[in-house]
Amino acid sequence: MSTVKPGYIRPLDLKHGRVELSHGSGGRAMAQLISELFAATFDNEYLAQGNDGAILPAAHGRLVMATDAHVVSPLFFAGGDIGCLSVHGTINDVAVMGATPLYLSASFILEEGFPLADLKRIVESMAHAAREAGVPVVTGDTKVVQPGKGDGVFISTTGVGVLRDGVDLSGDRAQAGDCIVLSGSIGDHGMAIMSQREGLEFSASITSDTAALHGLIAAMLDSGAQLRVLRDPTRGGLATTLNEIAKQSGAGMMLDEAAIKVNPPVEAACEFLGLDPLYVANEGKLIAICAPQDADRLLAVMRAHLLGREACVIGEVIADAHGFVQMKTKLGGRRVVDWLAGEQLPRIC
Amino acid sequence: MKYVDEFRNGELACKIAANIKREANSKRVYRLMEFCGGHTHAISRYGVADLMPSNVRMIHGPGCPVCVLPIGRIDQAIRLAREHGVTLCTYADTMRVPASDHLSLMRAKASGADVRMVYSTQDALKFAREHPQREVVFLAIGFETTTPPTAVAIRQAMAEGLRNFSILCDHVLTPAAMHAILADENGVEIDGFVGPAHVSTVIGSRPYEPFADDYHKPVVIAGFEPLDVMQAVLMLLRQINDGRAEVENEFTRAVTRDGNLKAQELVAEVFELRDSFEWRGLGSVPHSALKLREKYAAFDAEKKFSIGYAAVPDNKACECAAILRGQKRPQECKIFGTVCTPENPVGSCMVSSEGACAAHYSYGRFREVA
Numbered sequence: 001m002s003t004v005k006p007g008y009i010r011p012l013d014l015k016h017g018r019v020e021l022s023h024g025s026g027g028r029a030m031a032q033l034i035s036e037l038f039a040a041t042f043d044n045e046y047l048a049q050g051n052d053g054a055i056l057p058a059a060h061g062r063l064v065m066a067t068d069a070h071v072v073s074p075l076f077f078a079g080g081d082i083g084c085l086s087v088h089g090t091i092n093d094v095a096v097m098g099a100t101p102l103y104l105s106a107s108f109i110l111e112e113g114f115p116l117a118d119l120k121r122i123v124e125s126m127a128h129a130a131r132e133a134g135v136p137v138v139t140g141d142t143k144v145v146q147p148g149k150g151d152g153v154f155i156s157t158t159g160v161g162v163l164r165d166g167v168d169l170s171g172d173r174a175q176a177g178d179c180i181v182l183s184g185s186i187g188d189h190g191m192a193i194m195s196q197r198e199g200l201e202f203s204a205s206i207t208s209d210t211a212a213l214h215g216l217i218a219a220m221l222d223s224g225a226q227l228r229v230l231r232d233p234t235r236g237g238l239a240t241t242l243n244e245i246a247k248q249s250g251a252g253m254m255l256d257e258a259a260i261k262v263n264p265p266v267e268a269a270c271e272f273l274g275l276d277p278l279y280v281a282n283e284g285k286l287i288a289i290c291a292p293q294d295a296d297r298l299l300a301v302m303r304a305h306l307l308g309r310e311a312c313v314i315g316e317v318i319a320d321a322h323g324f325v326q327m328k329t330k331l332g333g334r335r336v337v338d339w340l341a342g343e344q345l346p347r348i349c
Numbered sequence: 350m351k352y353v354d355e356f357r358n359g360e361l362a363c364k365i366a367a368n369i370k371r372e373a374n375s376k377r378v379y380r381l382m383e384f385c386g387g388h389t390h391a392i393s394r395y396g397v398a399d400l401m402p403s404n405v406r407m408i409h410g411p412g413c414p415v416c417v418l419p420i421g422r423i424d425q426a427i428r429l430a431r432e433h434g435v436t437l438c439t440y441a442d443t444m445r446v447p448a449s450d451h452l453s454l455m456r457a458k459a460s461g462a463d464v465r466m467v468y469s470t471q472d473a474l475k476f477a478r479e480h481p482q483r484e485v486v487f488l489a490i491g492f493e494t495t496t497p498p499t500a501v502a503i504r505q506a507m508a509e510g511l512r513n514f515s516i517l518c519d520h521v522l523t524p525a526a527m528h529a530i531l532a533d534e535n536g537v538e539i540d541g542f543v544g545p546a547h548v549s550t551v552i553g554s555r556p557y558e559p560f561a562d563d564y565h566k567p568v569v570i571a572g573f574e575p576l577d578v579m580q581a582v583l584m585l586l587r588q589i590n591d592g593r594a595e596v597e598n599e600f601t602r603a604v605t606r607d608g609n610l611k612a613q614e615l616v617a618e619v620f621e622l623r624d625s626f627e628w629r630g631l632g633s634v635p636h637s638a639l640k641l642r643e644k645y646a647a648f649d650a651e652k653k654f655s656i657g658y659a660a661v662p663d664n665k666a667c668e669c670a671a672i673l674r675g676q677k678r679p680q681e682c683k684i685f686g687t688v689c690t691p692e693n694p695v696g697s698c699m700v701s702s703e704g705a706c707a708a709h710y711s712y713g714r715f716r717e718v719a
Contacts, residue, residue, distance in 0.1 A: 329395045331397070332362050334399050335712040341711070
């Protein structure tokens with residue numbers, strides 16, 4: 001007769017086990033993965049409801065919703081991993097709209113054979129990032145694909161937030177004379193990823209800047225400065241984000257190259273690979289466009305926050321029907337800072 | 350960034366600009382060709398033109414490796430990947446060069462061909478070692494700078510007995526192209542050359558001496574940083590004003606008269622001259638490119654897969670040919686910036702950031718509307 005207690009189920013082998021197709025097929029194996037890994041790690045009252053969706057309390061104000069898929073390679077990099085990145089990325093997309101992020105959803109596409117230990121690390125990193133940000137993951141989904149049909153793990157997250165009263169931020173609101181403020185150095189995330197790419201590994205002390213910006217943004221909104229546009233320059237880098245704003249607003253921009261901070265290791269790595277840091281991705285920086293008379297007040301508030309210590313005015317919005325983003329170079333000349341053409345660095349976020 | 354920032358310094362740029370202005374005779378125009386795409390890029394990227402007097406005109410030369418590849422050469426590579434099922438490895442910019450039938454290596458890849466971007470010949474070699482069941486072909490392009498690494502890879506493949514590795518050799522020679530530009534009777538008027546930087550580290554400054562001696566054109570070899578270019582312009586202006594035609598070397602931190610003898614020996618051992626080679630823009634130029642020596646024939650993809658070369662005419666509206674000869678400026682092409690953009694290049698000069706059209710489009714096009 002079996003000596004095993006009735007109702008006992010052998011726990012998931014989170015040390016040596018691997019993802020199997022059954023983990024995504026809706027059966028007992030999937031239920032076990034959800035309860036022993038996802039629900040146990042994310043651990044919040046909404047997830048504990050255990051239903052197909054989460055029932056959330058009524059929110060007061062207009063809602064903001066944003067979604068982001070994450071396919072970064074490698075999955076683990078200096079300064080972070082796909083887990084915390086998928087939390088920060090979506091929180092930032094909600095926050096730059098001027099909203100307070102409230103809840104996240106997460107869906108995982110796992111490749112059969114992926115080590116459960118790595119999955120655990122990723123989920124723990126997500127849970128830590130979500131807890132630190134005060135934005136719980138309240139619902140989720142898991143699918144498993146055959147080997148070769150995915151790349152370990154893909155994570156899609158969606159965020160919901162509530163907009164503050166009186167906040168009106170939009171990419172089409174930049175006006176001639178406005179100041180363009182950048183919260184810190186550029187290119188750190190993209191080059192941290194690049195330096196660890198297979199075939200390219202070079203030793204560099206570059207750490208991803210991945211971070212949730214909603215705290216910094218809340219302080220900026222509290223300052224009373226007239227903010228017109230907020231955006232996080234992720235894929236395509238600073239150059240592409242500024243071109244998006246210029247196009248939406250029907251205005252031009254004049255940047256000052258000397259004011260744009262690039263950390264020396266990032267600058268050196270870019271030089272080495274022939275990349276322009278203006279086009280390299282960031283995951284913890286923001287661009288703010290504000291009325292010129294409020295720039296000093298905004299800078300003071302930003303510099304008092306950990307994630308905005310190096311905030312700086314990098315240029316101004318100018319009247320230009322062609323919508324050119326231009327830059328005064330350190331050399332003393334002028335150039336266009338164009339949209340990114342083609343693909344500079346694939347699979348960075 | 351030490352050793353680089355010094356050559357991008359704004360204060361020094363102001364001083365050199367003042368000297369250039371003083372040296373330039375306002376009663377004449379100076380037409381200077383920067384041969385290399387690296388110089389074209391530096392001039393555009395740093396806005397060097399804003400610091401120069403209007404009578405000093407920079408003419409962009411053909412020294413951009415992907416720009417001078419004719420359509421037929423890309424077609425050859427695409428054929429190898431699609432019809433012979435090889436894994437085709439090449440440098441990034443080459444992937445986007447337009448070929449026949451609205452194809453490029455990038456589009457061939459999207460439609461299922463095995464095309465891979467590599468950072469060096471060593472990556473291609475490594476891939477071949479690790480995938481002995483695959484035929485790996487490296488599309489070897491570029492001027493004298495990229496030739497020695499290809500030679501090293503061929504020698505390694507030979508030593509290792511690597512049977513699944515070969516190259517499609519499109520390596521070309523700088524002095525032959527300069528000669529073709531100067532020998533063209535209907536060609537553009539040039540008062541002097543800003544000579545190649547990286548190419549000269551390999552071949553030295555000696556090969557340019559005939560251009561000074563026989564054609565009486567001053568040549569100043571310059572580094573790829575903006576202050577290098579400006580200093581070279583100043584040196585060229587001085588030569589022109591003095592009536593001198595010499596080969597001078599601004600890039601003394603890397604270039605000697607004889608160059609890198611070891612690299613030259615290596616290249617000579619592996620490669621020999623082709624009788625002639627078709628360039629985009631310059632047409633068929635005698636003794637202007639390299640092929641593998643008979644000893645290394647087993648690594649020559651043209652022989653291994655018996656694929657011949659067929660010339661293909663450029664798109665009729667595209668002015669790349671005239672731009673590569675220095676006869677037209679990018680903005681004088683009817684399709685510049687409209688039909689032909691970096692996202693959808695019609696001609697090869699719109700592909701690489703070293704190409705004259707892409708450099709002007711990406712960095713300088715505000716000048717036309719100002």
